[in-house]
Amino acid sequence: MSGEYGVVSRFRINLNKTVFWKFLNSVNSDSDLINKVINGFTTAWRGLTLTMKHLFVGNFKRKVLPITDDNYFKQQNDTNTIQYPMQQLPTPEVGRYQLDVEIDDCIVCDLCAKICPVNCIDIESIKSTEGSIGETSDGSKKLLYAAKFDIDMAKCMYCGLCTIVCPTECIVMTNQYDRTVFELKDLNYEFSDMSPEFAAEKRELLERQQAEKQAAKLAAMKAKEGGA
Ligand code: SF4
Ligand code: SF4
Numbered sequence: 001m002s003g004e005y006g007v008v009s010r011f012r013i014n015l016n017k018t019v020f021w022k023f024l025n026s027v028n029s030d031s032d033l034i035n036k037v038i039n040g041f042t043t044a045w046r047g048l049t050l051t052m053k054h055l056f057v058g059n060f061k062r063k064v065l066p067i068t069d070d071n072y073f074k075q076q077n078d079t080n081t082i083q084y085p086m087q088q089l090p091t092p093e094v095g096r097y098q099l100d101v102e103i104d105d106c107i108v109c110d111l112c113a114k115i116c117p118v119n120c121i122d123i124e125s126i127k128s129t130e131g132s133i134g135e136t137s138d139g140s141k142k143l144l145y146a147a148k149f150d151i152d153m154a155k156c157m158y159c160g161l162c163t164i165v166c167p168t169e170c171i172v173m174t175n176q177y178d179r180t181v182f183e184l185k186d187l188n189y190e191f192s193d194m195s196p197e198f199a200a201e202k203r204e205l206l207e208r209q210q211a212e213k214q215a216a217k218l219a220a221m222k223a224k225e226g227g228a
């Protein structure tokens with residue numbers, strides 16, 4: 001038994017030696033392999049180091065500073081995020097976020113609605129039957145009522161074109177970026193200050209005036225034909 005065991009042991013030792021030398025030969029014959037192994041470990045180590053760094057750095061809180069502060073853009077290494085909404089980043093006064101309309105200064109010219117690339121401005125104008133209904137703060141005459149002035153901010157792409165074409169500069173982009181709502185329809189902002197009853201009354205007056213003008217025109221044409 002011991003003789004057989006000795007033969008098996010020697011065979012195993014020889015086999016292990018063979019495998020080891022084959023391995024060493026293959027490693028020595030291919031110097032690129034060592035470099036590849038070293039590179040693999042180095043890359044993995046760098047990746048893990050970065051992961052560990054970000055794992056703990058996220059515990060730091062970003063200080064809320066105004067955009068004018070010299071350190072505003074220097075806080076990038078301290079944190080991954082902020083505790084919103086308890087903590088909010090300040091926005092510059094000239095921020096271009098939510099739209100606002102000073103409806104008293106609107107002459108209802110419809111230019112903003114026409115230029116809007118996504119058709120998110122919906123205006124209904126009613127011509128005044130009594131001529132001028134007032135002036136805007138820059139002295140422009142108002143001849144139309146804004147029965148409807150809706151902006152669907154869910155569709156708005158914040159291009160700002162509407163603010164550029166407005167002749168009275170009454171539609172502006174504000175630095176208000178957070179108008180969180182629960183219903184999508186609540187992102188439709190209504191700026192008209194006309195009540196439905198008042199708008200209906202003005203619509204009726206205009207229709208009546210137009211009908212009277214049309215009747216007078218027809219009567220004049222008939223009189224002309226009768227005279228001829
Ligand atoms: S900012 Fe652009 S997309 Fe938004 S309402 Fe004005 S024109 Fe339309
Ligand atoms: S362009 Fe200005 S004035 Fe004309 S409808 Fe739009 S907001 Fe009113």
